[in-house]
Amino acid sequence: MRRCTVKYPGFALLLGLLVTAPTQVVAQWYDLNVSERPSSDNLDLEIGRDIYQESCWFCHGEDGDGDGPISPYLFPRPRDFTMGSYKLRTTQSGELPLDEDLFRTITLGIDGTAMPGWEPHLTEEERWQVINYIKGFASDLFEDEFFDPYQAIVAIGNPPNGSEADLVAAGKIVYDENKCWECHGDFGRGNGERASGLTDDWNLPIMPANLNVGWKIKGGISPEELYLRFSTGLDGTPMPSYEATVSEEERWQLAYYVASLVGDVESDRSGDGVIIKAHKVPGSLPTKSTDSEWDAAQEIRVPLTGQATYAPRWQIPAVTDIAVKVLFNEDEIAFRLAWDDRFADTTSADSVLVLAEGWTADDTYPVLFPDGQRMRGYFSDAVEVMIPVRYEDSPILPHFVYGNPGNPVDLWRWQADWQYKYGSNESMFELRANGVESPPKLHDIESQKITGDGAWVDGRWTVVIRRPLNTNTGNDEVQLHSGSLIPLAFHVWEGNNGETGLKMSLSSWTFLDLHEPTEISIYLVIILIILIAALLEFKIILWVRHRAVSGKSVGEGFSSMINKG
Amino acid sequence: MVNEKETSKGIGVFMVTVITLIAVYIGLQFGIPWLAVLAGLSQTPAPLPGFALGIYMACALAGTLFYMSSEEERWRSFLSPIIGLFDVSSSGPGRTQLLVLILIPLTVGWAAWRILIPGSQTPTVIRVQHPGLPEKFAEIDNPYAGVSKEEREVLEREGVVLFQKNCRPCHGTMADGEGPLARGQRLRPVDFTDPGTIATVVESYPFWRISEGAAGLPSIATPWNSAMPSWSEELNDEDIWRIVMAAYRLSGTEPRLPEKLEP
Structure with missing residues (x-):
């Protein structure tokens, strides 16, 4: 089956071109500035080994088997180099990668994983040296001419003619017909019916990519790079090559379609600002996430990270962004919180236990996926808003992980398991935390004033949380007043990722602006001020003229100044 | 003749004041933050906090006015274009003069707008990156x-x-x-x-x-x-x-x- 077949007319021609200058062609696909790959005669294994044993071994292992001392804490796990199996290639399914493929991965790193980009840290020559050494871990494959990857380069050709819109529309049909949605979901959020329970060649749980989040798509998001992924497959993962089953034209169409799903990568990478401007509405606040009142509120995307300050530290947060909208009226405030989540975890082993579990750790780091698979049915999905209880008294904020003793935070939490078991009225909890020594405690029952409702649709949770601005219970729950910036932060738990307690995604402090709409009288005051200024100006003109007439002129006049100028 | 000479000198003094203040502002707003970068102390420019900028600008203004008013001749030359602005001839203001006279109340209105309808601003936090070693x-x-x-x-x-x-x-x-x-x-x-x-x-x-x-x-x-x-x-x-x-x-x-x- 290997390399004897020439499937496409252009392939042989292209192959000839590539054999002469693969670096340039690959660099062009990858939009990388690479000089020519040095021949292996000019590379020194000793140099490559020194680089590898300084900077790579602790994850990928001294022997390149992906089993370095850091690997148990990483997910996805570091690559095992001894198999010669790589995800990101320009070669056919099951083939070895080109040196240039490895060069790209080492140079750019892989966003959303522990693999950093080495461009500033290793020179171009050092990267070629270490590639030469890494290939040595599977030297039996790389040195065998039969497996020469340069004889198995995938044809890339050119995108078919037609407008981009036509390609995208045609690509959508390819996506549906080839059942991409079975894993990646109808909207590309990686939530297809077969997404749960997927494993890679090492029997570790693996997720289909969320095609809406461009910066986490490992192989890049240009149509060329996406075309390559469909053509080469991602070796070692359930993502197959479609080179044999989907025509070149259709793969290009699919590439344009998937590229169209990806948002604004640069702004996705950083998230939005830190001020969440609440919108004041005259009437009552919406109770459902789909109500049209939400259209008036500005949406802010707050980036989240894993909780890493206290053990158990969480290095593999599933949720990396939360989209926030806030509405308020005279009496109440309502949050609409939305985040991508492939699987709705609406049951838990023991809700009472779950509130406290994950708060203590036997070790600094928790074991990732102890059963070797994603945890369904143990932990519920949940979201929480955190507000300092005494934000008005002092500029000293509580610590952003659950406050400190003496500087408490209030928590407004929604839990999916309680909603699905007892209804949305029972899904909300107001809690108090004073640091992480013990789990947050529920407020008294008469202080529980929040209401809410969550809905999971097509791989995305949208949860509404409402509470009176002021509770008037006589207890000391946090009270919200417009006119000051109210610090707040967000916490999200993705149950099947094993998240509970301190194993969670969390944001830094952001600030809520309960923005009172400007009253019409203020505009009138401004107009009045302008009129007064004009009147004063007129007075000065009269005064200057009066002085001039009475022969006390100081200057020659404005017009002469302009003329001189 | 003498008059004309005095006038041109007056414009000079006034413009010097304006240019000095602009230069000081640019220096504070853009120069100082980049100094740390140029000196290799930081990789990103650290902007001057708003209130510090205000204090420095007030000092610069007071200093310039003090210098301008220290000598009567200079002070008069300095004032002349300002008074000249309001010196509307009987045939009506010139086009540029009219424009400036309209802009002044509008600027006052804009400042009032900024104060009365504040936008949301990131709270300025002054943070010491390297607190003293205990x-x-x-x-x-x-x-x-x-x-x-x-x-x-x-x-x-x-x-x-x-x-x-x-x-x-x-x-x-x-x-x-x-x-x-x-x-x-x-x-x-x-x-x-x-x-x-x-x-x-x-x-x-x-x-x-x-x-x-x-x-x-x-x-x-x-x-x-x-x-x-x-x-x-x-x-x-x-x-x-x-x-x-x-x-x-x-x-x-x-x-x-x-x-x-x-x-």
């Missing part, structure tokens, strides 16, 4: 300072593993502050390759920071925004020293040498 830690020396080169290599390699396990998630594999968890932290993990960070302090400083973490920071350093753990709760001093040495090795920097007083 005395307790200043007295501690690296117990491995005198070891042989070979022993040091072993200790550093052990430190690298500890660094990669515990520090890498935020501070990055190469200690550049770009770990996978850095993205969601508004107070970014420190980039140790920045010459303004660990290269400017003695070794006991990072030892203090690692040992006590956010909890050990004074409030001028906004401990509530820092995700830094207090590692002394989980690691022993020997391991923390190994990590200190690894951080310098990975970032390619050297600690500052302690200043010892001559006896």
Whole structure:
């Protein structure tokens, strides 16, 4: 089956071109500035080994088997180099990668994983040296001419003619017909019916990519790079090559379609600002996430990270962004919180236990996926808003992980398991935390004033949380007043990722602006001020003229100044 | 003739004042923040806080006015174009004069708008990045300072593993502050390759920071925004020293040498 077949007319021609200058062609696909790959005669294994044993071994292992001392804490796990199996290639399914493929991965790193980009840290020559050494871990494959990857380069050709819109529309049909949605979901959020329970060649749980989040798509998001992924497959993962089953034209169409799903990568990478401007509405606040009142509120995307300050530290947060909208009226405030989540975890082993579990750790780091698979049915999905209880008294904020003793935070939490078991009225909890020594405690029952409702649709949770601005219970729950910036932060738990307690995604402090709409009288005051200024100006003109007439002129006049100028 | 000469001189004095103030503003707003970058102390410009800018500008204005009014002739030359602006001839104002006269009340209105309808602004937090080293830690020396080169290599390699396990998630594999968890932290993990960070302090400083973490920071350093753990709760001093040495090795920097007083 290997390399004897020439499937496409252009392939042989292209192959000839590539054999002469693969670096340039690959660099062009990858939009990388690479000089020519040095021949292996000019590379020194000793140099490559020194680089590898300084900077790579602790994850990928001294022997390149992906089993370095850091690997148990990483997910996805570091690559095992001894198999010669790589995800990101320009070669056919099951083939070895080109040196240039490895060069790209080492140079750019892989966003959303522990693999950093080495461009500033290793020179171009050092990267070629270490590639030469890494290939040595599977030297039996790389040195065998039969497996020469340069004889198995995938044809890339050119995108078919037609407008981009036509390609995208045609690509959508390819996506549906080839059942991409079975894993990646109808909207590309990686939530297809077969997404749960997927494993890679090492029997570790693996997720289909969320095609809406461009910066986490490992192989890049240009149509060329996406075309390559469909053509080469991602070796070692359930993502197959479609080179044999989907025509070149259709793969290009699919590439344009998937590229169209990806948002604004640069702004996705950083998230939005830190001020969440609440919108004041005259009437009552919406109770459902789909109500049209939400259209008036500005949406802010707050980036989240894993909780890493206290053990158990969480290095593999599933949720990396939360989209926030806030509405308020005279009496109440309502949050609409939305985040991508492939699987709705609406049951838990023991809700009472779950509130406290994950708060203590036997070790600094928790074991990732102890059963070797994603945890369904143990932990519920949940979201929480955190507000300092005494934000008005002092500029000293509580610590952003659950406050400190003496500087408490209030928590407004929604839990999916309680909603699905007892209804949305029972899904909300107001809690108090004073640091992480013990789990947050529920407020008294008469202080529980929040209401809410969550809905999971097509791989995305949208949860509404409402509470009176002021509770008037006589207890000391946090009270919200417009006119000051109210610090707040967000916490999200993705149950099947094993998240509970301190194993969670969390944001830094952001600030809520309960923005009172400007009253019409203020505009009138401004107009009045302008009129007064004009009147004063007129007075000065009269005064200057009066002085001039009475022969006390100081200057020659404005017009002469302009003329001189 | 004399009059005309005086006038041109007057324009000069007034324009000099305006140009001076603009130059001072540009210097404060853009020059000062970049000075630290040029001096290699920081990699990003640090803008001057708004209130400091206001105070400096007020000083500059007062100083210029003081100088202008110190001599009667100069003061009169200085005033003449201002008074000239309001000197509307009987045939009506010139076009430019009219424009300026219209702009003045509008500017006043705009300022009132800014004050009465404030937009949302990020709260300005003045944060001291390098608070003083507590005395307790200043007295501690690296117990491995005198070891042989070979022993040091072993200790550093052990430190690298500890660094990669515990520090890498935020501070990055190469200690550049770009770990996978850095993205969601508004107070970014420190980039140790920045010459303004660990290269400017003695070794006991990072030892203090690692040992006590956010909890050990004074409030001028906004401990509530820092995700830094207090590692002394989980690691022993020997391991923390190994990590200190690894951080310098990975970032390619050297600690500052302690200043010892001559006896």
